[in-house]
Amino acid sequence: MAEVYAARRDRLRERATAGGSAAALVSRSANVRYLTGAAPPGAVLLLGRDSGGSGDVLLCGQPPGGQVTEGRTDEELRVQVLAAPAGDPAVAAAEVALAQGADSLAVEEHHLTMARHRAIGSVAPALLLSDLNKAVEQLRLVKDEDEIACLRIAAEIADQALGELLESILVGRTERHLALELERRLVDHGADGPAFPTCVGTGPNSGRGGQRPSDRRVEEGDFLSVCLGATYRGYRCEIGRTFVIGTAPADWQIELYDLVFAAQRAGRESLLPGAACREVDRAARHVLDAAGYGDGLAQLTGHGVGLEIDEDPQLAPAAMGKLDACVPVTVEPGVHLPGRGGVRIDDTLVVRPEADGGPELLTITTKELLAL
Amino acid sequence: MAEVYAARRDRLRERATAGGSAAALVSRSANVRYLTGAAPPGAVLLLGRDSGGSGDVLLCGQPPGGQVTEGRTDEELRVQVLAAPAGDPAVAAAEVALAQGADSLAVEEHHLTMARHRAIGSVAPALLLSDLNKAVEQLRLVKDEDEIACLRIAAEIADQALGELLESILVGRTERHLALELERRLVDHGADGPAFPTCVGTGPNSGRGGQRPSDRRVEEGDFLSVCLGATYRGYRCEIGRTFVIGTAPADWQIELYDLVFAAQRAGRESLLPGAACREVDRAARHVLDAAGYGDGLAQLTGHGVGLEIDEDPQLAPAAMGKLDACVPVTVEPGVHLPGRGGVRIDDTLVVRPEADGGPELLTITTKELLAL
Structure with missing residues (x-):
């Protein structure tokens, strides 16, 4: 199954790149699950720009572990799992995107609240934030x-x-x-x-x-x-x-x-x-x-x-x-x-x-x- | 009980006015329920600036009726109930606020998504949107x-x-x-x-x-x-x-x-x-x-x-x-x-x-x- 999720992420990456954003932040729970097979409460997915998916990171609000990722190891998920126990995992994801060298980040404006969007903007002012335009929902149809x-x-x-x-x-x-x-x-x-x-x-x-x-x-x-x-x-x-x-x-x-x-x-x-x-x-x-x-x-x-x-x-x-x-x-x-x-x-x-x-x-x- | 809700709305009105906004839009469901006693799915509360609460309007996504307002009449709720069956009730509320003569509107930035906030801004560009700063949650403590x-x-x-x-x-x-x-x-x-x-x-x-x-x-x-x-x-x-x-x-x-x-x-x-x-x-x-x-x-x-x-x-x-x-x-x-x-x-x-x-x-x- 890990290949299925990796392929879905690659399709999303194509859409995000075509939309002008090098990286994307997926925060809606069903979308995170669709793209990784796991959806710990509050977890977000950072989709890196590398086509191999090496920059894809699942950021969890709790320490990752057996329960959180439903028994799958990072290896099985084929995505790096990071704990961001303090604060908003979406904000932590923006920091990771910056560290990966991204200059823009597509976010789910139909899901992120104003307050979270603002918090991302204030920790990562160098990131140009755009809208992912429900691209994951379109893939899920x-x-x-x-x-x-x-x-x-x-x-x-x-x-x-x-x-x-x-x-x-x-x-x-x-x-x-x-x-x-x-x-x-x-x-x-x-x-x-x-x-x-x-x-x-x-x-x-x-x-x-x-x-x-x-x-x-x-x-x-x-x-x-x-x-x-x-x-x-x-x-x-x-x-x-x-x-x-x-x-x-x-x-x-x-x-x-x-x-x-x-x-x-x-x-x-x-x-x-x-x-x-x-x-x-x-x-x-x-x-x-x-x-x-x-x-x-x-x-x-x-x-x-x-x-x-x-x-x-x-x-x-x-x-x-x-x-x-x-x-x-x-x-x-x-x-x-x-x-x-x-x-x-x-x-x-x-x-x-x-x-x-x-x-x-x-x-x-x-x-x-x-x-x- | 209607007096209790009216008194809660008056306390919120004081806070919103002190925060510089004449009107406030409450979209978070538990907050709507706290302030009106009713919380039809998707309903939002527009808090008008009149201290008597005559401008307070509960906007529902479905036609208001027995089921939606849990058997209470508008009279019992002491708040006007309007149906906004097409589109987002929050956007309809902003239009009502404009029609009431409001020039600013405090919204729940920790609840409204970017997309809804933008939709409000585009139908009511004359409204200055600010943040209600979790005032209802503070009242609820x-x-x-x-x-x-x-x-x-x-x-x-x-x-x-x-x-x-x-x-x-x-x-x-x-x-x-x-x-x-x-x-x-x-x-x-x-x-x-x-x-x-x-x-x-x-x-x-x-x-x-x-x-x-x-x-x-x-x-x-x-x-x-x-x-x-x-x-x-x-x-x-x-x-x-x-x-x-x-x-x-x-x-x-x-x-x-x-x-x-x-x-x-x-x-x-x-x-x-x-x-x-x-x-x-x-x-x-x-x-x-x-x-x-x-x-x-x-x-x-x-x-x-x-x-x-x-x-x-x-x-x-x-x-x-x-x-x-x-x-x-x-x-x-x-x-x-x-x-x-x-x-x-x-x-x-x-x-x-x-x-x-x-x-x-x-x-x-x-x-x-x-x-x-």
């Missing part, structure tokens, strides 16, 4: 097959946790307890942990995005919507499903479910290399819009996933750009009727060419309307 | 009795969760499972959620700060160290204990435990209004240092808690400043022997004058060495 394999396992784990929950008795249990049980089952099945706080909504709370679990108990006749995800080796997936509690769903529940299902399918089916992100959003949104639910829809109908649960691309009306093959995204339209509840259906898929069978569905739990 | 009551309940919940775990069978269970069970019990007892990811270390993993639970199972003869905390109405506490598994601890375990206990007691007993933070650290650290464990100690022996789990003050060798009454802090020295494990003991206490009985211990689980 398209995943390699090893990354997709991690996402596939993360999705399997989430499917398993959800499947087990459906076999248990749900009526009378609170949203909070269901969320905690799902998170425990994720870990049981080998997740590093939940990919994000698990959402459980019952009755009037169902179908809302980002619903924080409350003490409301599941009742007969409720919609129950659940959104969860596993993290596996750092990679995060997402699945959301809506169920009906009781023997038979009401007519309005069936109608609303069918509508959201149709919207989600339209979104899924439009996932192809070269498709404009806004068109994927439109495909799903249009179905809900035409049925009169245009107001109150979420701003996104999906987003990229990877080392973070909310990455580029965004599937939204004003999104720019097109999809590439090997980009994993969620498709997650939903409708919420105030006071009554609603439906949300959410999958993680990988964009694939039609010749390869089209989008690869990672979260395979059924999307039939189950009455539990 | 000393807690009022309502805040301390929340911390007290949070500590009770953590004590209950820990107490129940001790009554169960531990041998053979993994660190991960114990951590998840503790978190479930926190919620069972009324916590909003864990205050931070629960740490469980067994055998060679015991006694380390920030130990992430692994799949190692509890064995006879192990040290077992646990660190957990509850969040109650936003307020976070922390408790850490170390136990021995089996019928009788080994001599080295008893000696190490007694030593860390003595260090922790020395730290606790030095918590008094007016005590220098570095002296509290020294009181605890000195005990471990004199026994030959000076190398490898954590950088802090404690820290403030409140709406965040890691607040000022820091109890560390280079810490500046003195303790005030009504400041809640942790005291948490520990020793970890590589390959063998170690001991960590952690309490949350509130600094109180000697006349009031000295430091108030919030986490009351016994600190005897229990053999489980």
Whole structure:
């Protein structure tokens, strides 16, 4: 794996050099992990200008050791690991860059605070600071097959946790307890942990995005919507499903479910290399819009996933750009009727060419309307 | 409660005005919550210059509503709530400040990224941007009795969760499972959620700060160290204990435990209004240092808690400043022997004058060495 990280750093180095900066400072944790395989809390990566990567240094806020670099030696990481226990590792990195003879340094302006930026400027006034322009996030967009394999396992784990929950008795249990049980089952099945706080909504709370679990108990006749995800080796997936509690769903529940299902399918089916992100959003949104639910829809109908649960691309009306093959995204339209509840259906898929069978569905739990 | 928040905003307004800025932009989430009682994700607070607070506006990234402001109306919040669904609410806030006639705006430079700061500057070039200099964090240091009551309940919940775990069978269970069970019990007892990811270390993993639970199972003869905390109405506490598994601890375990206990007691007993933070650290650290464990100690022996789990003050060798009454802090020295494990003991206490009985211990689980 060390070669993979070294190759990623070389690609970033090319971008930084093309952008006019000899050296780069990566401070955003997921970016540091992407480039080194390790992300001790607060650690930053200094990318030196030498193409062999001999000037690449991981600066840690704590003494480097077994725990900090997750059991890997400096040798295995193929990057020098330095402790900067006092003060800000980003400031220490700027000093190292100066000592390496750099005269400019590209930083992550979308991550570094004003105060940190100023501190770097004051210890290294000779360094010309520029913006790395989210170059690492751009590299992270398209995943390699090893990354997709991690996402596939993360999705399997989430499917398993959800499947087990459906076999248990749900009526009378609170949203909070269901969320905690799902998170425990994720870990049981080998997740590093939940990919994000698990959402459980019952009755009037169902179908809302980002619903924080409350003490409301599941009742007969409720919609129950659940959104969860596993993290596996750092990679995060997402699945959301809506169920009906009781023997038979009401007519309005069936109608609303069918509508959201149709919207989600339209979104899924439009996932192809070269498709404009806004068109994927439109495909799903249009179905809900035409049925009169245009107001109150979420701003996104999906987003990229990877080392973070909310990455580029965004599937939204004003999104720019097109999809590439090997980009994993969620498709997650939903409708919420105030006071009554609603439906949300959410999958993680990988964009694939039609010749390869089209989008690869990672979260395979059924999307039939189950009455539990 | 609305009066409390309005009074906090007035105190901040005084500081901002004294600092030369008519208006202030608060973007850090815990600070927004401290000043309004609500903290929708991404929301920012614009503090207008009018002393009545009529220009105070909470700008949300999503349409304001029941969920976003946690069921409170604008009236109850005593602050105007505006939706800025497109783009950055901080940029929208700067536009509102301009429309209110402000010519300067103090921002949180330790929180705003370079990119957001630049975006504010480009939509409102007429605004002179200055630094709020962590004024809200300074206000948050000393807690009022309502805040301390929340911390007290949070500590009770953590004590209950820990107490129940001790009554169960531990041998053979993994660190991960114990951590998840503790978190479930926190919620069972009324916590909003864990205050931070629960740490469980067994055998060679015991006694380390920030130990992430692994799949190692509890064995006879192990040290077992646990660190957990509850969040109650936003307020976070922390408790850490170390136990021995089996019928009788080994001599080295008893000696190490007694030593860390003595260090922790020395730290606790030095918590008094007016005590220098570095002296509290020294009181605890000195005990471990004199026994030959000076190398490898954590950088802090404690820290403030409140709406965040890691607040000022820091109890560390280079810490500046003195303790005030009504400041809640942790005291948490520990020793970890590589390959063998170690001991960590952690309490949350509130600094109180000697006349009031000295430091108030919030986490009351016994600190005897229990053999489980």
